[in-house]
Amino acid sequence: MLEVAVARRLDGFQLDAAFTADTGLVVMFGPSGAGKSLTLQAIAGTFLPETGRIVIAGQTVYDSTQQINLPPQVRRVGYVPQHYALFPHLTAKENISFGLRQLSRREQEQRVSELLELFDLRGLEHRRPRELSGGQQQRVALARALAVQPRLLLLDEPFAALDAPLRGALRQELAQVQERWGITTLIVTHDLADAFALGQRVIVYDSGRVIQQGTREEVFFHPATYRVAEFVGTGNILPAVVEQVEEGTLWLRWQGQRIATAPAPFAPGTPVYLCIRPTQILIVRPDRLAERERETLLCGHIVSEMMQAETYTLHMRLEHSNAAHDLEIVLPAYVYHRLSLDAEKRLMVELRRQALHVIPRDVGAT
């Protein structure tokens, strides 16, 4: 469906990214300045790479070796840049019909009218962009891009300009739009929550390169490297060593503790990172210990607590350990309130083997 490989050297920056995507919602995720927007523009045809190849729905739109470079006008790609770039001198309706010049007046009217209906913009058609709210502007921009019936939709930071409460609603709306139109949609974001909520497929960018691509589950729960683990908010990335390989279990040693994980192809003595997301660490009540014998249990005490809207973030320190090895735990607020901690704030937690993920660690590298 979509095949992208683009490279270009710029001032102090080297873009060299490659990925593939089929249908559905694809999120390009990574820190600002990682080359995500440039890649998007290269696909749209408004940024020229030096080398590479871009294939959209079987059609090669760019190929440096074959000297193919189709202009953006014929690529049939809907592009919604950051802040939407609505034409400020045109009304909502004129914005939407901007790309429909070649249609008859009647067809234009009909298509615009359908889109106004679909994006709930009735009554706003004669407003200028500056008279529209952020969410309305986004809908006009989507309608304008979809009006020309593109085969691919590119959205650059679609939620960056919006307040948090609106983001959630618009994420859902975007997912619905994608489903209704069945159009492959590439979304650039540096926001973890956006990436997690929308990305059926996730492409992780770092300094001009794609450092991992895969399904949401693969990328978020099985990051391939330390860097990806960091980006996707793994929270606990613990340097450990493989101790023993056993039928059905990989035993690691971390801070003097033996930890059981699912089998993975590592030899004893291999330095690894042990990853577990803060929300996946479970609190164990002492009276229910019996049911838990196959999993790793750790004891410690809470050294810091921070309250968020719906959750608590705790840091737990093991016996005889120090701040560098604290575990980060995130709990729903109601669970926290039921903990009834004693004065020493002692806690027992369980690291379930399905929640643990092991990645290789190059000794000497960070």
Add this chain to the structure above:
Amino acid sequence: MTWHPVILSIQVTIVASLLILIFGLALAVLLARSHFPGKVVFETLINLPLVLPPSVVGYYLLLILGKGGPVVEWLGWRSLFTWQAAVIASAVVGLPLMVQASKGAIANVDPTLEKVARTLGSSEREILWRVTLPLARRGILAGFTLGSARALGEFGATLMVAGSIPGRTQTLPLAIYDAVQSRQYDLANQMVLLMTILSFLALWGVRRLEQPT
């Protein structure tokens, strides 16, 4: 007061303004959107009449429009000491004002808007007419007004290439000079008042254009 200089001035200004609009816009688009070797030198040449003494501009125009000059030799057009020469002088002096203001306004249009227009299938020419120029219209209008006002007030270069022939090439500014020279102060007062009002209206119009609504 004879109306001939007024009518001639208006006639010269209208034709000069048309030239300023067409050439000024083309040059502004060229300078704002493309890069070519010698661009800075080219732009400086266009702006030169802003700082050169009018007599120097007039002298160059004499060389270009006069006998042995390229316009006579190649085009066979003899324009010296006709009202058309006054038009050329006015346009050359008014042009840089138009180019500067329009270039700035065009360069200020967000290139992302043009990129989006491309992905929506618009050709470069369509983008110019439907996106770039409409968004730059205030700056363009301001530059056009300033350029036209400058053309209306042109004196020195006009004097050199068109002369000051009463009833033929004597525009309002030239007629004022003439009236003062021959001590016809009533006539001078009337024409000075008229020039002042016209110039005031032009500048006031520019101010209004520059203020966003």
